[in-house]
Amino acid sequence: MPTNFPLPRPPRLALLPFLAPLLLGGCGSVVLKPHGDIAAQQAHLVIQSTLLMLLVIVPVIIATLVFAFRYRASNTEAEYTPDWDHSTRLELMIWGVPLLIIIALGAITWISTHKLDPYRPLDRIDAQRAIAPGTKPLVVDVVAMDWKWLFVYPEQGIATLNELAVPVDRPVEFRITASTVMNTFYVPTMAGMVYAMPGMETRLNAVMNRTGEYEGLSANYSGAGFSDMHFKVRSLGDADFAAWVDASRKGGEALTRAAYLQLEKPSAKEPVRRFAKVDDGLYDLILNRCVDGTRMCTHQMMAIDAAGGGGKGGVEGVRHQSPANGQRTYVAALCTPANPLGLPDTAAR
Known part of the structure; x- marks a missing residue:
């Protein structure tokens, strides 16, 4: 009989644990090394929690391997105690260490939940700089549509589609809603994700600490065009942000109620558009679901x-x-x- 049988090929799913770090490398580099203070504090919380949990996970893995090797069937020199049933020292270790870690994680979570509340106004620009008294945040009204993002700047009187620009080192207050279904507003390098829901308003306070161009996205499935629901995020210096606002005012069109009703219709892969003028109170009408004037707000x-x-x-x-x-x-x-x-x-x- 032949003895050179072909070796079976490993299933493809078996390689997933080894490929996962490579596939997630790009995502991890943004989430764990962000350019906004809120996202940086969240990344620190993730790392801190992971290290605390590893205090249990790593010793358990090592102990499993040591016990399996030491008490293997072929090791006749290992002590054999079939009547053993209790060890106070071992019980204290098994229950005490995880309990202390859970207490520490609970304290960190409680503090961080209040400190990183998205509704809470910022009190610092970064770890070294506090916000000067009297500093007003830039207000940006965010509308999640099918399948695009609308950003309204009430202070500047402009709006953009699939493009968000913010000045560096200035607090930003996002007021977020949706036109039809629930969605999620997420700029990984700036802050954590916040849900956008029709007829409701959620808020997010955040800041960018470095200039550059980044990516924002939807993190909640909302239909056929969900995978293309991305937008550009520009973090600009004060002078560049003022120039961007002026360019939007000069080169944009008017966003009236009638124009919004056309824009609200489902569409995907929409190019960046800028609106030089926005009807007064448009965001409030969107929030209260009465833009068309045929229903009560x-x-x-x-x-x-x-x-x-x-x-x-x-x-x-x-x-x-x-x-x-x-x-x-x-x-x-x-x-x-x-x-x-x-x-x-x-x-x-």
Whole structure:
């Protein structure tokens, strides 16, 4: 019989643990070596937690190998104690060390949860520099759409599509929402990911400490165009940021309510676009889901509900009594704000 049998090839999945560090090398270099103070603190937290957990993992792995080698069947010199059932020293080690590590991890997590709260205004630019008193953050309104990102700069009166520019060493306050489905706003080199949800607003306070061009992305699956939902992130010096704003004002188009309704339609791989002018209050209309003027804004609905509702039980919330003659009047209709789209009066109610 032949003796030169071919050796079986290892399954491809068996090579995954060896290839994983290479495949994740690019991601790890950004996440663990970011250029923003919030992301740097988060990276430090990840490293610190990993090292604490390795205090248990590494000794357990070493002990497993040592025990397997020392008490192998062929080692007749190893001590054989079949009646052994307890060791106080071993029990203290097995339970005490992990307990101390869990306490340490709990303390670190509790402190970091409050210190790195995305809603918490920043108190420093980096580990060496505090924020000067009176410094106002740059406010950027973020809208996650299918499948693109809209950034509105209320202070500058401009907007961009799939491009985010921020000045270096200046705090940035992101106000984040979505047009249709839940998404995730993520700039790995700046801060951790924050969810964007329709009809709701989440916030993120962050800062960039180095100039350059980076990548932002969506980290939550939102449909067919999700994989192309990327945007450019430019960290610029003060002079370059001012020049970028001026260029957007001169070379951009107007982002009206009607233009937004067209932009909101699903599309993928949209090029960078800049808008020189934005309709007043557009972000609030997006947040309250009433851009088209055909429905009541959600904040109006919530105000009515807070007053008792619009039905019989909420009559007191829509009543007005004149102080002059005591005459009572009641709200007979509920209307949306102005109707710049030129919709019929009946459709704007």
